[in-house]
Amino acid sequence: MRQEEAERAPNVVTGTFSIHDGPVDVLFDAGATHSFISTKLVEALGLTPISRPPLFFVTLPDRKW
Numbered sequence: 001m002r003q004e005e006a007e008r009a010p011n012v013v014t015g016t017f018s019i020h021d022g023p024v025d026v027l028f029d030a031g032a033t034h035s036f037i038s039t040k041l042v043e044a045l046g047l048t049p050i051s052r053p054p055l056f057f058v059t060l061p062d063r064k065w
Contacts, residue, residue, distance in 0.1 A: 020045060 006012045011030040016023050024041060036058075042049055 003014065006014045006027055009029070013028045015026055017026050018024070022044070034056075
């Protein structure tokens with residue numbers, strides 16, 4: 001979802017939050033069934049991802065997943 005689409009959607013809220021003293025752009029979709037976090041943010045926060053078998057696959061517009 002692009003910024004313009006999010007701004008027009010009635011059940012979506014966008015904003016900037018501070019996480020570990022750094023700004024993070026967020027999108028809250030009240031109708032979403034799953035949550036996502038970008039790999040760049042995971043790396044920037046120094047988090048260690050846990051590998052689990054995929055429950056579903058997500059295809060992005062650029063066909064990367």
